[in-house]
Amino acid sequence: MDVPAAPGDEVRTFVVDGARFSCRILWNDENPQTVPVLYIHDVFARTYSRGLGGSIGDAATVVLLSLPGSGDADEVPPDAAPDFFLRALLEVVNEVPLPRVNLVGGSATGPLAYQFARRHPQRVRRLVLVAAVASARDLHRLHQGSVPEAWSTGGEDDLTQDDVSAILRLMVDSTPGSPVIGRDAVRDRLTAMFGSMTRAETTRLIRRWRALEALPTDPDGRYDGPVLVFTGEHDVLTPPAACREFAATFDQATFATIQRADHMAHLERVDEVADLILHFVTDQPLDDRPYLTSLERFSRSRAACAPSTRGLPRTTTQPLTTTAVKDPS
Numbered sequence: 001m002d003v004p005a006a007p008g009d010e011v012r013t014f015v016v017d018g019a020r021f022s023c024r025i026l027w028n029d030e031n032p033q034t035v036p037v038l039y040i041h042d043v044f045a046r047t048y049s050r051g052l053g054g055s056i057g058d059a060a061t062v063v064l065l066s067l068p069g070s071g072d073a074d075e076v077p078p079d080a081a082p083d084f085f086l087r088a089l090l091e092v093v094n095e096v097p098l099p100r101v102n103l104v105g106g107s108a109t110g111p112l113a114y115q116f117a118r119r120h121p122q123r124v125r126r127l128v129l130v131a132a133v134a135s136a137r138d139l140h141r142l143h144q145g146s147v148p149e150a151w152s153t154g155g156e157d158d159l160t161q162d163d164v165s166a167i168l169r170l171m172v173d174s175t176p177g178s179p180v181i182g183r184d185a186v187r188d189r190l191t192a193m194f195g196s197m198t199r200a201e202t203t204r205l206i207r208r209w210r211a212l213e214a215l216p217t218d219p220d221g222r223y224d225g226p227v228l229v230f231t232g233e234h235d236v237l238t239p240p241a242a243c244r245e246f247a248a249t250f251d252q253a254t255f256a257t258i259q260r261a262d263h264m265a266h267l268e269r270v271d272e273v274a275d276l277i278l279h280f281v282t283d284q285p286l287d288d289r290p291y292l293t294s295l296e297r298f299s300r301s302r303a304a305c306a307p308s309t310r311g312l313p314r315t316t317t318q319p320l321t322t323t324a325v326k327d328p329s
Contacts, residue, residue, distance in 0.1 A: 014095060016088045017080065021073035023092055026053050026062040033282045035125050036061040038093070038101040040109040041070055042266075052266065055274035059282055060102070065092060067109075069208025076204075076211045083216055089116050093123055102281040106130035106266055107238070108212050118221030126281050127223060130273070131231040131238045131263050133246050136213035142242055143170065159202050164194045170237040173262040180234050181260045182268035189267075224251040228280045232261030232268070233293045240294075248298045254286065259293040 010025040037060050039052060053062040067088055069076045076084065089112065093101060103124045105113025110132020117124040133139055159167075172187040173180045197205070229247035231238055240257050247255035256276065261269045272291040279286055286295055 012092075012096060014088070014091050016068075016091050017077050017084060019068040019074040019077055019080075019088075021066060021068045021088065022071070023063050023065040023096075024053075025096070026057040026064070028057055028059070028061045031059075032061060033059040035100045035102060036063055036098050037104060037277070037281055038063045038065060038098065039104040040089070040106070040113060041066045042107045042109050052270060052274045052277070055271065056278050056281075059278055063092070063096065063098065063101070065089070067208075069204055069211065076207045078207070080211050080214075082214045084211060085112050085215065086116055086119065090120065093120075099123070100125050102126045102128065104128040104130065104277060105132060107132060107263065108136075108209065111135045111215055112212060114223075115215055115218065115221070117223040117225070118218050121221075121223045121225065124223065124225060126225060127227045128277055128280060129227065129229045129243075129246070130266060131235055131243070132229070133238050133242050134249070135215070135217065136209075138242070138246075139238070142239070143237075159194070159197075159206070164191075167194075171263045173234040173236060175234070178234060178262075179260050180232070180262050180268060183262065186264045186267050190264075226280075227253040228256070228277070229253060230256040230258065230276060232263060232265040233257040233259055234262040235265075237263040244296070247296075250298065251300050253298045254280070255294075255296045255298065256286065256289075257293040258291055 008027065010027065011022055012025065013020060013022050015021075037056050039062065041064065053064050056062050066073050067085060068074050081087075092098070100123055103113050103117060103126075105111070105128070107130065110129045111134060113127060114129060114132070114134060117127045133142070168174075168187060168190060171190065172183055227247065227250045229243050229250075231240055231243045233240060235243070244255045247253040258265050258269055258272055258276070261272075266273045269291065272289075276286065276289060276292075278284075279289065286292070289295075
């Protein structure tokens with residue numbers, strides 16, 4: 001992995017369809033407050049420190065998974081089946097073993113976590129989706145004409161400077177005077193990362209994007225456990241409205257936005273992101289988290305499609321208040 005294992009960590013290696021990949025396990029056997037938290041690294045795993053895992057590790061075992069195409073894992077096989085990543089994730093939970101997990105997917109790995117939970121709901125206690133929509137196809141629909149061609153199945157296996165600029169504009173809020181905390185530092189890190197990539201590394205990254213885009217959807221799959229969907233209030237790539245719409249499709253979901261953050265909230269506000277995930281997976285209330293701009297809850301019975309919501313609007317001049325609205329069913 002890009003981040004060496006610290007004392008007490010364990011690194012496990014797996015092979016699926018000939019591709020080798022690893023996970024790093026931060027064991028907490030002394031005082032776990034919940035089942036292990038399995039975090040699927042996004043495509044920018046190299047930018048991580050212990051970050052999220054170190055904070056959440058005080059309450060649970062944390063498994064940081066770097067799938068093929070990221071970190072020092074092998075490339076995604078060129079002939080990978082659409083369910084390749086789903087089978088790789090299942091291999092991890094079976095072999096560690098992890099009978100049940102709190103599953104966290106962010107950005108490009110959000111749809112993977114979502115589809116895994118639909119296929120294996122008995123393995124997922126709680127599902128956390130960070131800056132994510134249901135599928136790569138939904139993402140393309142949100143940004144028709146502005147998504148780099150390299151992200152598309154028929155594009156070239158390379159990124160032009162225009163592609164990189166377009167990606168950065170989507171991932172990091174480019175509004176002049178933006179209030180996003182740490183925006184410039186994160187943009188500089190991503191710019192440096194793209195600038196230092198070799199052609200082989202760029203091809204590897206693009207193939208991972210496309211393999212995630214090819215994930216099959218299961219029309220018969222269902223996950224009805226608790227879900228948390230959240231993003232930064234200034235997210236351009238997966239806008240809050242799109243994430244909220246996604247959250248409303250679940251039987252029991254919480255939707256939140258983090259203030260002064262964009263799509264890269266997990267790098268800009270890592271402590272707040274870790275705190276929010278920790279509170280959710282340990283069944284603690286989220287209402288008093290001072291860094292949230294908004295918080296809503298959706299619930300939907302199997303017999304009724306219209307969700308009931310509980311909104312918690314926040315402004316800079318008023319304290320966080322609670323209102324309840326019931327949709328007719």
